[in-house]
Amino acid sequence: TAPITDGIQSNHLEGLFYDDEKDILAIFYHKHNISVSQMNRYAIRKHHIQWQSRGYSNEDVIALATTPDGHILAGTEDNGVYDMSPDHLIQRCMLPMTTATSVLCDSKGRIWTGLYRHGLVDDNGNVFFKGQSPIKIIEGANGQLFVLLNGEGLWTLDCNTGAMNHIPTTNPWIM
Numbered sequence: 001t002a003p004i005t006d007g008i009q010s011n012h013l014e015g016l017f018y019d020d021e022k023d024i025l026a027i028f029y030h031k032h033n034i035s036v037s038q039m040n041r042y043a044i045r046k047h048h049i050q051w052q053s054r055g056y057s058n059e060d061v062i063a064l065a066t067t068p069d070g071h072i073l074a075g076t077e078d079n080g081v082y083d084m085s086p087d088h089l090i091q092r093c094m095l096p097m098t099t100a101t102s103v104l105c106d107s108k109g110r111i112w113t114g115l116y117r118h119g120l121v122d123d124n125g126n127v128f129f130k131g132q133s134p135i136k137i138i139e140g141a142n143g144q145l146f147v148l149l150n151g152e153g154l155w156t157l158d159c160n161t162g163a164m165n166h167i168p169t170t171n172p173w174i175m
Contacts, residue, residue, distance in 0.1 A: 017064040028061040049074055049082055051093055063114075065103045073111065075100030081113055095121065104137040104145070106159070112137055112145065120147060120157070128157055128164060135175065148174065 017026040049059040059082070063075030070086035080095035081103055095113060102114035111123040114134025119127045133150040140146060145157040146167075153172040156165045 015062065015064070019066060026064055028064065049076065049084075049090070051079065051082070051090060053093075053096075054079055063100055063103045065105050065111075067105045067111075068109055073103045073105060075103040075113065081111075094123075101133055101135050101150075102137045104139065106139045106145070107143065110159075114147070120145075126162075128162065129155070 015028055017028070018024070019026070049061060050057065051059070059074070059079055060077040061074045062077050063073075065073040065075075067073065071091070072084045072086075072088070074082045074084060076082065077099050078097070080093055080098045081100045082093055083091045085091055094111070095115065098118060099116035100113050101116050102112075104112045106112060113121050114137055115121060116133045117131060119129040119132050120134045120137065121127050129147065129149060129152075132152055134147050135150050136148040138146050140156075143159055145159060147155045147157055149155060151172055152166075153169050153174060154167040156167065157163070
């Protein structure tokens with residue numbers, strides 16, 4: 001990376017997130033004192049997510065999502081989910097002092113957060129898959145959620161009834 005201090009780091013990649021409307025690729029790193037690098041065809045821009053009550057320490061981002069109004073939801077390793085306005089100002093911290101392993105804003109605007117060892121939480125505080133660690137959440141065409149649980153394989157969640165169903169796979173450790 002030297003001498004480009006704001007360049008893409010060579011290792012510790014945690015994940016990628018692409019916003020096709022803004023043509024931005026966000027790259028986030030694992031335990032590397034940087035939160036997010038935004039890259040488009042013109043530049044790379046570094047973002048540090050810092051919260052006053054945490055002494056302005058840099059948060060490790062491990063999940064990203066966007067909302068219909070352009071907010072960015074950044075799931076962090078140690079302090080829940082930060083809700084940031086489109087200009088990257090932190091509006092609030094949701095589920096503080098938790099590890100947000102996944103985050104999704106569904107087609108109805110509901111926010112779903114996977115918490116390490118605490119299940120899947122919706123923005124009304126309902127908890128599904130208690131004690132589990134959702135590592136990925138996606139929404140299907142009919143509004144149901146597909147949830148990948150660490151060590152427990154792939155599941156569906158009917159958001160209307162709360163019914164949870166396992167999708168059999170040959171390996172429960174799929175990532």
